[in-house]
Amino acid sequence: xxxSGIFPTSYQADGRLIRTRWQALALVxxxxxMLAAPYLVGARIIAVLNMMxxxxxxxxxxxxxxxxxxxxxxGQAAFMGVGAYTASILASKTGLTFLLVIPLxxxxxxxxxxxxxxxxxxxxxxxxxLTTIAAQFIFHFAVLxxxxxxxxxxxxxxxxxxxxxxxxxxxxxxxxYLSFAVAAIMIAGAFGIVRSRFGxxxxxxxxxxxxxxxxxxxVAATKANAFLIGAFYAGVGGAxxxxxxxxxxxxxxxxxxxIFFVAMIIVGGMGSIVGALIGVFVIRIIQEIIxxxxxxxxxxxxxxxxxxxxxxMNVILGGVIxxxxxxxxxxxxxxxxxxxxSYRIWPFPY
Amino acid sequence: xxxxxxxxxxxxxxxxATLKFGGVTxxxxxxxxxxxxxxxxxxxxxxxxxxxxxNVTAGFYRPQQGHVELSGKDVTxxxxxxxxxSGLARTFQGTHLFAGQTVIENIMIGRHTLMNSNVxxxxxxxxxxxxxxxxxxxxxxxxxxxxxxxxxxxKPVGTLGYGLRKRVDLGRALAQEPxxxxxxxxxxxxxxxxxxxxARFILDVREARKIPVVLVEHDMSVxxxxxxxxxxxxxxxxxxxxxxxxxxxxxAVIKAYLG
Numbered sequence: 001x002x003x004s005g006i007f008p009t010s011y012q013a014d015g016r017l018i019r020t021r022w023q024a025l026a027l028v029x030x031x032x033x034m035l036a037a038p039y040l041v042g043a044r045i046i047a048v049l050n051m052m053x054x055x056x057x058x059x060x061x062x063x064x065x066x067x068x069x070x071x072x073x074x075g076q077a078a079f080m081g082v083g084a085y086t087a088s089i090l091a092s093k094t095g096l097t098f099l100l101v102i103p104l105x106x107x108x109x110x111x112x113x114x115x116x117x118x119x120x121x122x123x124x125x126x127x128x129x130l131t132t133i134a135a136q137f138i139f140h141f142a143v144l145x146x147x148x149x150x151x152x153x154x155x156x157x158x159x160x161x162x163x164x165x166x167x168x169x170x171x172x173x174x175x176x177y178l179s180f181a182v183a184a185i186m187i188a189g190a191f192g193i194v195r196s197r198f199g200x201x202x203x204x205x206x207x208x209x210x211x212x213x214x215x216x217x218x219v220a221a222t223k224a225n226a227f228l229i230g231a232f233y234a235g236v237g238g239a240x241x242x243x244x245x246x247x248x249x250x251x252x253x254x255x256x257x258x259i260f261f262v263a264m265i266i267v268g269g270m271g272s273i274v275g276a277l278i279g280v281f282v283i284r285i286i287q288e289i290i291x292x293x294x295x296x297x298x299x300x301x302x303x304x305x306x307x308x309x310x311x312x313m314n315v316i317l318g319g320v321i322x323x324x325x326x327x328x329x330x331x332x333x334x335x336x337x338x339x340x341x342s343y344r345i346w347p348f349p350y
Numbered sequence: 351x352x353x354x355x356x357x358x359x360x361x362x363x364x365x366x367a368t369l370k371f372g373g374v375t376x377x378x379x380x381x382x383x384x385x386x387x388x389x390x391x392x393x394x395x396x397x398x399x400x401x402x403x404x405n406v407t408a409g410f411y412r413p414q415q416g417h418v419e420l421s422g423k424d425v426t427x428x429x430x431x432x433x434x435x436s437g438l439a440r441t442f443q444g445t446h447l448f449a450g451q452t453v454i455e456n457i458m459i460g461r462h463t464l465m466n467s468n469v470x471x472x473x474x475x476x477x478x479x480x481x482x483x484x485x486x487x488x489x490x491x492x493x494x495x496x497x498x499x500x501x502x503x504x505k506p507v508g509t510l511g512y513g514l515r516k517r518v519d520l521g522r523a524l525a526q527e528p529x530x531x532x533x534x535x536x537x538x539x540x541x542x543x544x545x546x547x548x549a550r551f552i553l554d555v556r557e558a559r560k561i562p563v564v565l566v567e568h569d570m571s572v573x574x575x576x577x578x579x580x581x582x583x584x585x586x587x588x589x590x591x592x593x594x595x596x597x598x599x600x601x602a603v604i605k606a607y608l609g
Contacts, residue, residue: 011484011491192475196483197465199472204448204459211446213430214408214439216463216526229469 017191034180038173048288050176053183054240055280059264060190061233063276067265068194069226070206071120072128075113075135076234076261081253082139083109083235084242088157089150091242098162098169098243102182105239106232112139113231114224121220136255143250156249159242175244182240186233190273193229202226203271263321269331278332286320359422360385361530361562362438367406367416369399369586376402377413378586384530384562389552391565391577391594395606398583400566401443404534408440409433421529435463439528441519443535443566449508453499453518456507457490460525493521496558497551513544520551524559531555532564537572545569549576574598582606 008014018024038046062076086108090101112135119131143151151157162169162178169178193199201222204212209219242248260283268279290313298309328335362384369377377399384390392400405411407418409430417426420436428436448456465486467479494503497517502510507518516536523531536552537545549572556563567573573580574594582590582597584606590597597603 011487014487189473189475192479193469193472196467196469196472196475196479197462198469200455200459201462203451203455204462207448207450208446211442211448212459214434214442214446215459215522216431216434217459218429218431225469 017195031184035177038176043172046172046176048284050172050179050244052280052284053176053179054237054244055261055264055284056277057183057186057240058234058237059261059268059276059280060187060273061230061237062261063265063268063270063273064190064193064202064233065226065230066262067270067272067276068199068206069202069223071117071223071226071230072125073132073227073230074129074255074258074262075116075132075139076230077253077255077257078136078139079109079113079231079234080238080241080257081143081248081250082112082231083238084248084253085143085151085157085238086235087239087242088152088159088248091159091162092157095160097164098178098239099164101162102236102239105242106235109235109238110228110232113234114228117224117227117231118220120223120227133255136253136258139253140250152248154250156247159246159248161246162243169243178243179240182236186236187273187277190233194273198225206271265331267321267324267328267331269333269336272331272333274336275331275333282332283321286317290314290317360419361421362407362564363417363419364403364407365417365419367403367413367418369402369406369411369413375586377406379416380583380586380588381416382581382588384564385579387556387560387562388578389556389563389565389576391567391573391580392583393567393570393573393580393597394583397585398606399586400583401534402586403583404440404532404564404566407433407532408438434526437529438532439523439526439530440532441516441523441534441536443538445512445515445519447507447515447519447522450506452504452506453510453521454487454490454494454503456518456522457493457525458486460522461486461490464527490525493524496524496554497521513540513547516540516544516548517551520548520555524555528561530562530564531559532566534566535568536565537567537569545572552576 008016018027034049037049058076058080062073065071065073083105087101087105090096090104091098096104116132116135120128123131144154146153148155167174169175194202201212201217204215204217205219205222205226212222213219238253241252245252264279264283265276266279267282268277269275294309294313298304360383364380364382367377367380368375380399380403382390382392382403392403394400402411406413409425409428409432412427417424419425420433420438423436425433425436448459451459465482467482471479494500497520499514499517499521502514507515510518520533520536533552536548540548552563552565553576555561565573565577577594580590580592580594580597581588582600582603589602589606590600592600
């Protein structure tokens with residue numbers, strides 16, 4: 001962010017994401033730190049980071065669908081599941097390389113998401129939310145009730161590791177690099193989409209669909225496309241998930257998970273890609289802390305009982321999200337933007 | 351109808367449009383033709399069907415009878431966005447701006463249909479997409495320049511005053527590079543200074559873009575000063591048509607307004 005008095009001198013410069021040397025430096029440092037992470041921190045942290053990267057891809061997709069295009073989506077975990085199952089089936093039955101499996105998983109999820117996106121042409125708000133919950137349950141029923149030779153039924157599917165030129169992505173570190181590379185591409189792409197004509201069309205449909213129509217934007221198609229893109233991201237994230245866990249089961253993709261993705265974008269800030277990333281970070285950290293602290297409490301105060309501690313931990317997690325909604329309903333990104341704009345105009349009051 | 355109005359390639363022709371809401375007839379066999387480069391005003395008492403006529407032409411309502419033609423192309427029954435892509439732009443009574451977005455973003459949304467990049471190109475956002483963005487941004491800046499709203503280009507529209515918002519609304523419509531511009535009561539709720547500003551811009555638009563402008567308006571002084579031709583609606587029917595001077599003397603119009 002340039003200080004007061006410095007203005008871009010070309011339209012290309014005005015559209016740039018990285019505006020100053022410091023921003024470029026910060027980005028390079030961050031990327032370098034991420035690449036070096038496996039040598040700096042232990043395997044447990046790497047596993048957490050890996051989980052964050054996968055969640056980031058999915059949450060960014062949801063941010064495009066819900067945050068930008070304003071289409072409430074409580075089926076993101078189902079879309080992720082479709083991606084994960086597609087990846088598992090392709091990888092275990094056809095032995096395709098992950099370079100093809102990951103995009104194909106994205107496409108499969110995108111098709112599934114698009115079908116639900118079509119309903120968004122006619123219904124909005126709560127009713128749309130309910131319809132996307134249907135996606136969740138259709139997915140669940142389909143996996144459990146179709147012949148178990150197709151999708152493994154309740155047994156799930158074991159996934160062979162990703163392979164490239166004889167290199168097998170088995171270790172935490174190797175999977176981390178795979179997730180990191182894919183997440184980097186997907187997030188960069190998300191920045192591209194939201195500042196293109198599509199991003200503007202999404203925002204137009206979100207803010208005022210009557211006016212969007214008169215601008216020549218096909219409102220129904222734009223809503224369906226928002227679902228398509230959001231679900232594509234979920235599918236890619238699902239494929240990464242399948243390669244990381246190397247086993248997919250239907251209970252990994254429940255409504256509960258979908259709601260967590262929604263919580264991530266709300267905590268981070270709706271309508272901002274960086275906000276989605278921040279939200280992922282915050283929620284995942286809280287989840288990790290709870291997962292670490294919970295067993296300790298259960299051990300040190302045995303008379304409370306493990307069940308109550310774990311239940312209590314989820315209550316705390318829910319409470320944290322509720323607090324965010326009350327105290328920072330526009331998300332952390334909103335606070336950051338206020339800081340940024342006051343820096344931009346300093347020393348003037350406005 | 352004048353002889354010129356009968357040519358098939360008129361920028362906009364509404365032919366025998368009838369629109370009923372249940373038992374209420376909002377438009378009754380209305381025919382209006384807009385000629386090249388003219389400023390046509392549509393006036394009438396409250397409930398005369400002015401806005402209904404606009405909504406029928408823009409595709410919000412589908413008339414039970416009759417046709418709407420844009421430059422000779424029948425657009426009756428097409429979706430709103432298809433009609434918009436055929437070259438019709440409109441502004442709304444009140445405003446329908448994207449309030450959270452800045453002025454420049456609002457105007458850029460207007461250029462959506464003029465841009466060609468697909469979603470895969472947008473995803474990778476390399477050369478051609480960035481050039482296209484810059485090119486359209488330039489066009490948007492020209493509109494900002496034209497409407498003298500440079501100082502507020504990065505302000506969210508929701509924070510602006512009503513008069514400026516109206517100007518942004520006009521800018522967004524112009525960004526579509528329409529072949530005809532329709533404005534629904536642009537002067538409503540403005541003070542006389544804002545009215546003068548907007549009137550000047552409307553005349554400038556016609557000069558610069560050489561496109562016909564259709565004005566639905568209540569403010570008689572504005573209509574009489576600006577319009578080349580006036581169509582008067584009452585109870586969904588066209589009761590008079592002519593130059594402002596003729597309309598002022600038309601007994602049917604005086605009767606409709608004074609009862």
